[in-house]
Amino acid sequence: MLVETWVADLLGEENYWIITVFGVVLFTMIAAFVLRAVLARIELRTQNTKTLWDDALIGAALRPGIWLVWLLGLSLAAEIAGRVADVEIFAVVDPVRVLGINFLLTWFLVSFISRVETNLKDPRYTSKPMDATTVSAMGKLLRVSVIITAVLVALQSFGISISGVLAFGGIGGLAVGFAAKDMLANFFGGLMVYLDRQFSVGDWIRSPDKNIEGVVEDIGWRLTRIRTFDKRPLYVPNSTFTQISVENPSRMLNRRIYETIGVRYDNANKLPAIVADVKTMLQSHPELDMDQTLIVNFNAFASSSLDFFIYTFTKTTEWVKYHAVKQDVLFKVLEIIDSHGAQVAFPTSTIHLPDLISAPEREQTAAAKSLQGEAALNPT
Numbered sequence: 001m002l003v004e005t006w007v008a009d010l011l012g013e014e015n016y017w018i019i020t021v022f023g024v025v026l027f028t029m030i031a032a033f034v035l036r037a038v039l040a041r042i043e044l045r046t047q048n049t050k051t052l053w054d055d056a057l058i059g060a061a062l063r064p065g066i067w068l069v070w071l072l073g074l075s076l077a078a079e080i081a082g083r084v085a086d087v088e089i090f091a092v093v094d095p096v097r098v099l100g101i102n103f104l105l106t107w108f109l110v111s112f113i114s115r116v117e118t119n120l121k122d123p124r125y126t127s128k129p130m131d132a133t134t135v136s137a138m139g140k141l142l143r144v145s146v147i148i149t150a151v152l153v154a155l156q157s158f159g160i161s162i163s164g165v166l167a168f169g170g171i172g173g174l175a176v177g178f179a180a181k182d183m184l185a186n187f188f189g190g191l192m193v194y195l196d197r198q199f200s201v202g203d204w205i206r207s208p209d210k211n212i213e214g215v216v217e218d219i220g221w222r223l224t225r226i227r228t229f230d231k232r233p234l235y236v237p238n239s240t241f242t243q244i245s246v247e248n249p250s251r252m253l254n255r256r257i258y259e260t261i262g263v264r265y266d267n268a269n270k271l272p273a274i275v276a277d278v279k280t281m282l283q284s285h286p287e288l289d290m291d292q293t294l295i296v297n298f299n300a301f302a303s304s305s306l307d308f309f310i311y312t313f314t315k316t317t318e319w320v321k322y323h324a325v326k327q328d329v330l331f332k333v334l335e336i337i338d339s340h341g342a343q344v345a346f347p348t349s350t351i352h353l354p355d356l357i358s359a360p361e362r363e364q365t366a367a368a369k370s371l372q373g374e375a376a377l378n379p380t
Contacts, residue, residue, distance in 0.1 A: 021077045024073055025077050028069060028074065028077075031069050031073070032066050032070055035066055035069055036062070039058060039061065039065060039066075040062070043055075043058045043062065046058050053116070055119060056115035056119055057112060059111070060108050060111035060112035061108055061112075064104045064108040064111070065108075067104055071100045071101065072097070075100075078093045079093055098157045099154055102150055102153055102154050102157065103154075106146055106150035110146055110147070113143050113146070114139065114143070117135050117138075117139035120135045140221065189238030189239040189240070189241055189242050190219065190220065190222065190224070190238035193238060193241055194219070198241070198248065199216055199246065200216065201216050201219060202216060202250075203215070203216050204248070205226070205246055205248050205249075206246075206247050206249065207244045207245060207246050208247065209244040210244050212234065212236060213228065213229065214228040214229060217233070219238075221238075222238060223235045223236065223237060224236045224241070249317075250317075252317050253317070254289050254292055254317065255313065255314045255322040256311070256312070256314075257312050257314065257329060258309070258310070259309065259310055259330065260299065260308070261307070261308060261309070261310070261337075261344065262305025262306065262307045262345040263306045263307075263308070263342055263343070263345055264342065264343050264344075265306060265345075267306075267340075267341075267342035267343065270340045270341065270342045271298060271306055271308065272298075273340055274336060274337055275297065275298060275308050277339075277340075278308075278310060278333055279296035281329075281332050282294055282296065282310065282329070285328075285329065285332075287316065287325040287328070288314060288325075289312075289313045289314065292312070292313035293311065293312070294311070294312045294313075295310070295311040295312075296308065296309070296310050296311075297309065305345030305346075310329070310333070312329075314326070
């Protein structure tokens with residue numbers, strides 16, 4: 001009481017509000033500093049845990065929380081000053097505070113959703129990270145819901161009827177729907193991709209209907225970005241995927257080796273043993289899946305070879321490793337053919353001349369042709 005009396009005597013009753021406003025601002029500054037220090041210390045502790053929620057919560061609350069302290073403190077100081085000054089501009093303090101709280105709460109929720117979305121895909125926080133496509137779709141849906149709700153609350157706080165806005169949005173939505181039908185088709189196409197999960201981010205996809213092939217990098221609400229094998233980005237409207245067939249080689253269980261090998265006709269008697277040895281080799285190969293179909297059979301009398309084929313599946317689905325396994329199999333087939341003293345066939349042609357003329361007749365014919373030649377050179 002003595003301090004208040006001394007301050008009032010020093011500044012005068014009409015200027016007493018100045019020290020009050022100063023005290024509120026000073027307290028706000030101290031509170032913001034303390035809150036920053038506390039949250040920063042808690043954030044360091046949460047980094048040592050494997051729980052994804054506490055990291056996301058503290059990280060999302062740090063900056064909005066500090067701004068909230070400043071907003072409440074400065075709005076209180078402005079209210080105190082407004083009571084004394086009686087200026088119209090201070091009348092907007094309360095709406096601005098409501099709008100600011102709405103904005104900071106939206107900021108916190110959007111940041112929290114984004115951080116949880118990132119953590120759910122991070123193997124450091126979960127032993128089985130969730131599918132990136134599903135997490136991304138849920139994150140986008142929740143963020144859009146939060147933002148729309150925040151806009152409606154802000155309009156309501158300024159006295160704008162939400163029911164009128166919703167009614168206008170329904171009527172306007174019809175006009176927008178007709179004007180932007182392609183955009184809506186892409187939106188629902190993206191929704192179908194999320195729901196059907198025909199492919200995910202990181203999958204290699206291709207379409208036999210369109211010239212589309214590459215690795216999916218991002219699935220948006222309007223476009224899907226695909227990185228082709230020559231490293232070019234390909235942007236495909238999502239509505240395209242509702243009209244075409246899509247192959248997803250990334251989800252194959254095995255890769256197939258299907259090759260035809262030809263042996264010379266001269267080695268026909270060795271072909272049964274070659275086929276049997278090749279089949280034995282495939283059955284004992286460590287990189288081939290014996291739970292899948294395996295066939296090694298003589299297949300055809302070709303124009304220049306006796307053909308047999310091998311039909312089997314590798315355990316790996318990796319493109320590079322698959323070709324290494326296939327190369328090893330083919331080299332071993334060559335070794336088996338060579339070990340039997342046979343050869344791989346190549347296109348050849350054999351001409352058979354009928355032996356219809358006896359040797360004396362051939363000599364007489366040759367002599368006659370020689371005499372004819374000399375007569376032609378020495379005419380009489």
